[in-house]
Amino acid sequence: MIYFDNAASTVIVPEVIDVMNECHAGLYGNPSAIHTSGRKARVVIEQSRRSIASLLHASPSEVIFTSGGTEANNAVLWSCCKDLHKKDFISSRLEHPSVIRTLEALVKYFDIRVHYVQHDPIGHICLDHLEELLQGIPGTVVSLMHANNEVGNLLPVKDVSGLCKKYGALFHSDTVQTIGKYDIDMSKLSFDFAVGSAHKFHGPKGAGFLYVRNGIPFEPFITGGGQERNMRAGTENISGIAGMAKALELAVESMEENRLYIEGLKVFLIASLKEAIPDIRFNGDAEQHSLYSIINILLPERADHDMLVPRFDMAGICLSSGSACSSGSSVGSHVLKALGRAPEDPSVRVSLSRFNTVEEVKRLVEVIKSMCG
Amino acid sequence: MIYFDNAASTVIVPEVIDVMNECHAGLYGNPSAIHTSGRKARVVIEQSRRSIASLLHASPSEVIFTSGGTEANNAVLWSCCKDLHKKDFISSRLEHPSVIRTLEALVKYFDIRVHYVQHDPIGHICLDHLEELLQGIPGTVVSLMHANNEVGNLLPVKDVSGLCKKYGALFHSDTVQTIGKYDIDMSKLSFDFAVGSAHKFHGPKGAGFLYVRNGIPFEPFITGGGQERNMRAGTENISGIAGMAKALELAVESMEENRLYIEGLKVFLIASLKEAIPDIRFNGDAEQHSLYSIINILLPERADHDMLVPRFDMAGICLSSGSACSSGSSVGSHVLKALGRAPEDPSVRVSLSRFNTVEEVKRLVEVIKSMCG
DSSP states (O other): EEBBBBTTTTOOOHHHHHHHHHHOOOOOOOOOOOSSSHHHHHHEEEEEEEEHHHHHHHOOGEEEEEEEEHHHHHHHHHHHHHSSSEEEEETTTTSSSSHHHHHHHHHHSSSEEEOOOBBBBSSSSHHHHHHHHHHTTTTTTEEOOOOOTTOOOOHHHHHHHHHHHHHEEHHHOTTTTBBBTTTTTTTSSOSEEEEEEEEGGTTTTTTTEEEEHHHHHOOOOOOOOHHHTTOSSOOHHHHHHHHHHHHHHHHHHHHHHHHHHHHHHHHHHHHHHHHHOOOOOSSSSSSSBBBBTTTEEEEEEHHHHHHHHHHHTTTTOBBBBGGGGGGTTOOOOOOHHTTOOOOSSEEEEEETTOOOOOHHHHHHHHHHHTOOO | OOEEEETOOOOOOHHHHHHHHHHHHHHSSTTOSHHHHHHHHHHHHHHHHHHHHHHHOOOOOEEEHHHHHOHHHHHHHHHHTSHHHHHHHOTTTOOOOOHHHHHHHHHHHSSOEEEEEEEOOOOOOOOOHHHHHHHHTOOOEEEEBBOOTTTOOOOHHHHHHHHHTTOOEEEEEEOOOTHHHHHHHHSSOOSEEEEEEGGTTOOOTOEEEEOOOOOOOOOOOSSSOOOOTTOOOOOOOOOHHHHHHHHHHHHTHHHHHHHHHHHHHHHHHHHHHHHHHOOOOESOOOOOSOOTTTTEEEHHHHHHOTHHHHHHHTTEEEOOOSOOGGGGOOOOOOHHHHHTTTTSSSSEEEEOOOOOHHHHHHHHHHHHHTTTT
């Protein structure tokens, strides 16, 4: 089985499982309890927080543990509505469902408006239109993802955060796909809110975090306990948190090495595909401002789109046609639709990790070639 | 180290850790993905759901996985406000913070009223007052916990659910302390919403579930993905879910045996304390309608309340003075306050599990006796 669906979820590395098992074996006390067993658990949580904060060049008080990226995105958008009383949100049609669907839900409950910034044909945000929107609407929240989870396009974060600062907007970015893949320096990049999910960087499912810049009067989404300094109630998932910290440490430690390796696979995949199938195309900006681990391939029309993912699966290759979070739906990818693709266009997302090999990429090219035969 | 804080959190049993490790080793696909790796993960989630539903005599479609009990309680109360448009809630001053604090938060955002049902001096809900409230206010939501997490008092669930049915109220019960300890039969007990948390029954932290009776138009709290049949967005914590199902299977399998054993320890503890310290008292209803694993002890006044939990800790005994979820606060227990205790009264909660022994109970009695010397 060849696994090319790393943007959906990744294999947990053994070092992370070891850390989780240490927690399971020894840390059963409730971290809010003041006895020895509770304090031992508390220490691990705070060490994990300090480690993650340090890797992001943030302060530990800026890191709030959650059950994952989706909860963290929900928490940001709900708090902006209910506590910061924001009335206008600027987002795009290319965001993850946890942002798009949540904004759609919030419109039902609060007197808010969502403004969608235009994007160019390959899915890059139009900065001129963003500035126009920001100029016209004071005090907005901008929610734009760092790397698109379906096509990989990278947001020009410095430009966007500069515009947000200039016009007094808060900047929320779903950074789920880029945490652990780039050097995210919170002291330099002006995110007000950012989001991480452990299972995207070889950590466990069910653990994530929310970065909230110090000074923002964020209020909790889940209430009813003093955990996370009153910012997220509920007994902490200690093994998940410690596993996530370990996974991020490992990812950052070998980040440059991983980047070069995965980027190499991506370049090789694109070149091999172009050679094997001259009329192959790519969705989004595959070759320039793009996350090095994602390639969204548009097969020629002669490659039947019907049962495309299952056919790859039968050939022993796991990949996806869009985001896992929306793959239950039958309407096709909202991202590819926004980029002008029809549901019947044969598109597949290949997302790589450091555990993929050149041999696997060669096999993928063979399989794709046979489908276009 | 003697661990008497099982109402706060419990040790994970090895069989559960094994199940979690099987998931970590083999199930890294995103359960929403349609390829083999995703479908393998999906199967484990749905098997876990069927197992938990069956143990509760519920339908699988009534079980929604969450990150824990606190999220589940939040989800119920938020949905009742924002989607079911409920205006009146009946609850008590003795509820868990995830209910009390969340209701207090909801009052800020919605035009709702919270009515507190009276309780008697030992903390039992006054059914007459509940009926009076229900009579006066049509279409309410009643939120009363099954067993109080601090003093152990049990709610007469059949009486309360009968009243809720009679007056057309929805019945939400925080059942976190009783799931796995009693035969909770959803087909007979008329809960509309109930809640479970794995780490209360020797499962992992970070996994819980929400029971929603079929037919109630519940809407999700966390949005942005089709997971949990659109009822809870976010990639599922597979190992936590599978571990929770295993833990509940084990708990239910030996429920009667565990109950007899733990109840025996409780009876022995109470008798030994009464013999050793004739003026010992108990908070709540320690000996009759009470959860068999919780005893809240009121030491005589001569036992200095100052640093009480740390002094037990130094004697090698982990216990707590109230709920872990509020132990960060300096205001003392809201439950004991509602029962007329002053913050300086020397009270401690002892909460037992099947892993405690008679020897440990004897040691506890010795330590308490020395404090009352």
